[in-house]
Amino acid sequence: MTSARDTGSPGTAAEVRGVLTRVGPSWTREVDLRDDLPLGEQGLGLDSVAIAELLIACERHFGVRCPASLLRSGPLTIARLASHMDAGRGQGVQS
Numbered sequence: 001m002t003s004a005r006d007t008g009s010p011g012t013a014a015e016v017r018g019v020l021t022r023v024g025p026s027w028t029r030e031v032d033l034r035d036d037l038p039l040g041e042q043g044l045g046l047d048s049v050a051i052a053e054l055l056i057a058c059e060r061h062f063g064v065r066c067p068a069s070l071l072r073s074g075p076l077t078i079a080r081l082a083s084h085m086d087a088g089r090g091q092g093v094q095s
Helices: 010-023 026-030 048-062 078-088
Strands: none
Touching: 010 026, 010 048, 010 078, 048 078
């Protein structure tokens, strides 16, 4: 479950979903991409290469760096990515 600090704005979460469906495996377009669904093998099923590609694409799209600590601080979800992007763009408090 996502905490309040790990929830980005709805618009940013939608942008993250858009990046994921653009750069991720084609089947991600057919899946319900809930904001709290872990993106790794214990949830959506993305492997480490797909997650790395997603993070690079998000860095380019949002202009916000994705540090390795983002992967070590719990399951990566759309909500956590959106929260990180909002914080990096000055729209929230980065954890």
